[in-house]
Amino acid sequence: MATHLITGAGSGIGAAVARRLHARGDDLVLLARDAGRAKELAGEFPGARTLVGDLADPDRLSWAFSHQTLPDRLDSLLHIAGVVDLGRIGDLTPKTWRLQLDVNLVAPAELTRHFLPQLRLERGHVLFVNSGAGLNAHAEWGAYAASKHGLKALADSLRWEEKPNGVRVTSVYPGRTASPMQVKVHQQEGKEYDASKWIDVESVATTVLTALDLPRDAEVTDLTVRPGG
Structure with a gap:
């Protein structure tokens, strides 16, 4: 039975992934921004553990985790949470830039730093749900795309660094x-x-699980998913 730490399990892609993993009997550790949200997630996913930490304040994640019991082992760390706020470069304020960079890039880096020891022990998997904006930037998507381009760089660097430890990165x-x-x-x-x-x-959840469930002789590094039809 595998253990997965998931961000963004409260809605959208994160909730779909959590439901699928929970239904097959895997252990879940769900990150919540506050105690109230943690209680809601525990109700939605019976048996799951929760951790409280605000991705919008990555500087305090270390302090928050020091007051909680962390999992001893992890088979995967799934970075699915994210925020978006559109706007033209000439109109975006530093506050708007910082929120998207903190939640979409700095917090995933900080979470990865915290849980790499557990992931190395299990030769685990770090998976980032990025975005098409992580590959191409368009008008009014500058701050969000910058955070997601940075997330791609984080994943690519991490893959090279952790390959000797058997940690896969997607x-x-x-x-x-x-x-x-x-x-x-x-x-x-x-x-x-x-x-x-x-x-x-x-459909995105299926893509995520495909990468997670791939046998150890192979690694999916990058998967692009586009609307069909």
Whole structure:
């Protein structure tokens, strides 16, 4: 039975992945931003453990974890949480930049640092749910794309560094996915939202599990998922 630490399990892709892993009997450790959210996640996923830590404040993650019991072993660390706030470069404030960089890039780096010892012991897997914006940047996506381009660099560097320790590293780049984040994006774009046009979260979850379940003789490094039809 594998143990997975998941960020973003409360909605969208993260919730879909957590449901699939929970249904097959794997152990889950779910990161929540506060105690209230942790209680909600524990109710949604009976038997799962929770950790409290705010990804928007990565400087305090170490302090937060020092007051909690961390898992002794981990087979995977799944970075799925993320935030997006669109805007033209000429209009974006430092606060907007920092939030997206902290949640989407600095916090994943800090979480990885904390849990690498457990992952090395199990020859585990670090998986980053990135974005199509991690490969291409378009108008008004500058801050978000910068955070996701940085996340790609983090994953690529980590892969080289941890290869001798047997830790596998995967980046998944979904296109537009039918999720609460996509609803927000459409609101910011002033467009009507139609979930049927975009990737179902279950399809992205299937992609994530495919990478996790690949036999040890191979490693998926990068997977791009695009809306079909």
